[in-house]
Amino acid sequence: MAEIRAFNATLQTGNFTRAAALLSVSQPAITAQIRKLESRFMSPLLERFSKSVRATELGHQLYQITRQYHDLEAAIDALSNPTLAPGKMTLQVANASSLIFMPLIAEFSRRFPLTTLKIRSVTTSECRQLLLNREVDIGLFPLMNDNSELSRLAFSSHRLVAVLRLDHPLAHKSAVSVRELAAEPLIIYKPEAYTQQTLEQLFGRHQLTVSGNVVVDGRLDMSEAVYHGLGVGFALEQDFSSDSRLKVLPVTEATDDVIEHVVWMKNRRNLPGIRDFIHLAIEQRCGALSELSEL
Structure with a gap:
């Protein structure tokens, strides 16, 4: 267990020095424990760099198993001290x-x-x-x-909304439809973004395709892209911070709560x-x- 603690602390903190501080032992003690552990496997568990370490494939597999040991110790403490904050x-x-x-x-x-x-x-x-x-x-x-x-x-729920410049031809409306949006240049997110997935599901239900020449990483970039006239953006309603330069409109067909x-x-x-x-x-x-x- 001492070897496992040293190994896990090193991965969690990123180097031997911080691991030693975390466990209140010397850095040579940490290094010795990890070398002993590696000798059991007869293979390196860590890649060493000048100021950091990284798990090898075998080290990663070991970490996935042994990181639960800390939870076990904490769970025992919580069981013996149920009111512990x-x-x-x-x-x-x-x-x-x-x-x-x-x-x-x-x-x-x-x-x-x-x-x-x-x-x-x-x-x-x-x-x-x-x-x-x-x-x-x-x-x-x-x-x-x-x-x-x-x-x-x-904890909370909200719906997809469209984000437009104040002078956009659709900005005077109280709501906008997916077919109106499909005719506009759109600002889209990377595929793994949940807002993008929600948008594509909505358009897909109406046999429409989401396409755009501007792809952004986050809502701040989306807002700036909309303001500078690159297209219509999208957000989940409570994720969008108020911006006096922009108009937020409900999407008529976006009736599903996220x-x-x-x-x-x-x-x-x-x-x-x-x-x-x-x-x-x-x-x-x-x-x-x-x-x-x-x-």
Whole structure:
């Protein structure tokens, strides 16, 4: 176990020095443990660089198995101390919808100020993969397909909208149809972006094809491309920050809600940090529903 801890800490922190600091041992001790582990496999587990390391294929396979050991230790601590709140720890979060989830993240930070939050802003598909690889603890994204390893909490919902310049011929309308949009130059996202997938599904249901000469990586680039006259852009409604230069219009046929979820590995639910984040999300979700019921 000492060898495994040294190996995992080195991969998690990126080099031997930080791994030694994490485990409160000397750097030579870390190096010795990893060499001993590699001798068991009679093959390198790490590629060494001047200031970092990277797992070999065999090392990656070993890490996928052994990274669960830390969860086991944390689960035992949580079982023996059921009221234990997260202390000085790091919670890794993969976030695909910052405007929706940042208030939740901020509230968690206020309640648990000793916890360091590491936030990775990535696409929906990347969020899912990072969770399954145990590279993050919490995912914030639309999880549309059931997965036996993942649990989810519906947190918010919104729909696809079109984004136009104020002087665009369609900007005076209260809503715009997919056929009107199909006749316009469109600003599109890379294929793995969830907004792009939603757009293509919508157009596909009406036997239309999404095409455009401008492909962007994110919503900020989309907004600037729209403002500079490169075409009509798209966003999920709550993901778009208000911009006085642009007009946001509902798409008439976009009647399906996209549900944003808080997502976690089922077998990690009771770990400190993850458990508390879930409880806070439930609390905020129930509070929002109570406010709606009073309107």
